[in-house]
Amino acid sequence: MHAEILLENGWVYTGNDSGPSQSNLAIAGGRIIAVGTSDELAGTIASSTRRVDLQGQLVVPGFQDAHIHPIFAGIEMLQCDLTEAESAEEALQTVARYAEAHPEEPWILGAGWSMDLFPGGTPLRQQLDAVVSDRPVFLKNRDHHGAWANTAAFTAAGITADTPDPQGGRFEREADGTPAGTVHEGASDLFNHVVPAVGYDLAYQGLLAAQKLLLAQGITAWQDAWVPIPEGEHADNLKVYMDAAQAGDLLVRVAACHWWDRSSGPGQLEGILERRSAVEHAADPLRLRANTVKVMVDGVAENFTAAMHHVYLDHHGHPTENRGIEFFDPAQMRDFVTAIDAAGMQVHFHALGDRAVTDALDALDAARSTNGTTGNRHHLAHLQVVRSEDMQRFAELEAAANIQALWACHEEQMDTLTLPFLEPGAEERHYPFGELAAAGARLVGGSDWPVSTADPVAAIHVAVNRGTPGSDLAPLGPDSQKLTVKQMLDAYTQGSAWINQLETQTGTLETGKLADLAILDTNIFELAPEDLHRATVTQTWIGGECVYQRPASEHSADRAAAVVK
Numbered sequence: 001m002h003a004e005i006l007l008e009n010g011w012v013y014t015g016n017d018s019g020p021s022q023s024n025l026a027i028a029g030g031r032i033i034a035v036g037t038s039d040e041l042a043g044t045i046a047s048s049t050r051r052v053d054l055q056g057q058l059v060v061p062g063f064q065d066a067h068i069h070p071i072f073a074g075i076e077m078l079q080c081d082l083t084e085a086e087s088a089e090e091a092l093q094t095v096a097r098y099a100e101a102h103p104e105e106p107w108i109l110g111a112g113w114s115m116d117l118f119p120g121g122t123p124l125r126q127q128l129d130a131v132v133s134d135r136p137v138f139l140k141n142r143d144h145h146g147a148w149a150n151t152a153a154f155t156a157a158g159i160t161a162d163t164p165d166p167q168g169g170r171f172e173r174e175a176d177g178t179p180a181g182t183v184h185e186g187a188s189d190l191f192n193h194v195v196p197a198v199g200y201d202l203a204y205q206g207l208l209a210a211q212k213l214l215l216a217q218g219i220t221a222w223q224d225a226w227v228p229i230p231e232g233e234h235a236d237n238l239k240v241y242m243d244a245a246q247a248g249d250l251l252v253r254v255a256a257c258h259w260w261d262r263s264s265g266p267g268q269l270e271g272i273l274e275r276r277s278a279v280e281h282a283a284d285p286l287r288l289r290a291n292t293v294k295v296m297v298d299g300v301a302e303n304f305t306a307a308m309h310h311v312y313l314d315h316h317g318h319p320t321e322n323r324g325i326e327f328f329d330p331a332q333m334r335d336f337v338t339a340i341d342a343a344g345m346q347v348h349f350h351a352l353g354d355r356a357v358t359d360a361l362d363a364l365d366a367a368r369s370t371n372g373t374t375g376n377r378h379h380l381a382h383l384q385v386v387r388s389e390d391m392q393r394f395a396e397l398e399a400a401a402n403i404q405a406l407w408a409c410h411e412e413q414m415d416t417l418t419l420p421f422l423e424p425g426a427e428e429r430h431y432p433f434g435e436l437a438a439a440g441a442r443l444v445g446g447s448d449w450p451v452s453t454a455d456p457v458a459a460i461h462v463a464v465n466r467g468t469p470g471s472d473l474a475p476l477g478p479d480s481q482k483l484t485v486k487q488m489l490d491a492y493t494q495g496s497a498w499i500n501q502l503e504t505q506t507g508t509l510e511t512g513k514l515a516d517l518a519i520l521d522t523n524i525f526e527l528a529p530e531d532l533h534r535a536t537v538t539q540t541w542i543g544g545e546c547v548y549q550r551p552a553s554e555h556s557a558d559r560a561a562a563v564v565k
Contacts, residue, residue: 010054062220064496067446074206080110125181218518306353445492
């Protein structure tokens with residue numbers, strides 16, 4: 001077979017070797033037909049072959065993000081986007097500018113503010129009132145486990161000093177019990193009946209906006225970690241994906257996670273299976289799959305809702321009675337995870353605290369005891385703290401460790417809102433990627449964007465250094481938790497391809513596989529660890545088509561400011 005396209009004069013990392021080699025890569029019919037030297041590929045070249053001179057750049061398998069929220073992120077990019085705010089003042093100025101520019105919007109909606117911009121991570125309603133008092137404002141924080149509302153929003157929702165904290169949520173309160181402005185976890189749901197619904201058109205445009213950004217970062221596939229069954233007039237994000245796939249607008253390969261609603265009970269599985277079947281009948285499985293269920297086991301450590309074995313400490317370092325929140329009774333979780341597994345579906349757990357990790361692994365153990373080995377490729381995401389005795393269980397249960405490497409560093413939110421409130425020595429066990437790898441756990445890479453940047457190169461930098469570019473802070477935890485460039489690159493390519501059930505078609509660069517790849521402007525295997533963040537994606541290819549080309553006017557830039565949680 002003659003090559004339609006030949007990528008030559010560069011480095012190629014196939015994923016099957018210890019590092020890249022100076023090789024060429026031949027493509028025909030959207031697939032790789034050969035990888036090798038110029039002499040080895042001479043027979044594949046015809047007069048019609050389009051030859052792409054790599055000029056020493058590095059070709060890697062396309063990045064696949066195993067935990068991401070693209071549609072929600074894209075919507076938030078089109079709303080009041082606070083991700084660039086570096087102070088409380090900047091956040092408020094952004095809200096004020098957005099409100100002035102959108103006088104027709106009945107609510108100001110958005111997301112992205114960072115907890116470390118505000119004392120205790122809890123901004124006040126009066127701060128928003130000062131810039132927008134004529135209509136409600138409701139802004140999710142960067143990790144989407146809390147929100148910031150003005151007085152008008154609380155009034156519209158009917159939330160007062162007499163409103164009790166809901167199960168699985170909490171209001172920050174003033175001395176008389178009046179909501180102070182910040183709401184945590186399930187308390188955000190008490191606004192659902194009044195916050196305007198996200199319509200279909202906005203969700204579709206959000207998907208396209210997100211896809212454009214992610215293609216520029218070399219991402220060729222992803223697992224959307226939250227695709228809920230819609231309520232009321234909210235858009236059905238699964239339908240958005242299906243329509244985009246049928247229209248040819250969906251360029252990436254997507255695995256969609258059905259949301260396991262904490263209040264709907266085991267009967268919801270029937271509806272999930274119906275939605276899975278609808279996708280199987282309507283979409284190419286290489287473009288869109290919906291065979292995963294997302295189970296949110298706990299919250300996050302910075303608002304003390306991550307489920308821990310050890311109690312949280314108070315502001316004076318004294319033990320409290322709080323061990324965080326688990327959104328499901330462990331026994332009930334074992335039952336419904338067993339049912340999901342029996343239905344042939346993958347379970348994608350949000351498990352951040354070590355007690356949540358233990359209970360998620362217990363649920364998988366129970367499923368295996370009942371169903372046997374099903375090969376459904378379950379995975380646990382986030383893994384901020386993991387007990388030593390649970391490390392080996394990942395490999396034993398064939399459960400993958402879905403890691404968000406960007407979080408494994410000292411930064412303001414970690415150092416002021418998290419570590420001071422955890423048991424002594426917790427830093428040593430924080431984001432224990434090296435220990436998980438040594439215990440035989442399969443690593444897969446994800447970003448949790450828009451919680452943090454989706455840039456895989458930024459994630460590789462932090463995984464290798466356990467710190468952000470240019471930081472003078474010590475690495476987070478012992479050096480044994482650091483990963484190599486190869487380990488993290490493989491996690492973000494073949495590891496995530498395995499999770500997305502695409503490993504026979506993607507994830508490595510070898511003959512017969514789809515030509516899904518990213519081209520970096522430099523060979524990251526030759527960079528000093530502190531310089532990894534300087535690498536930039538110049539091209540992204542999916543199925544042998546170049547779907548992103550970096551404009552010639554753009555040059556590799558220091559992405560230090562982007563590597564933040």
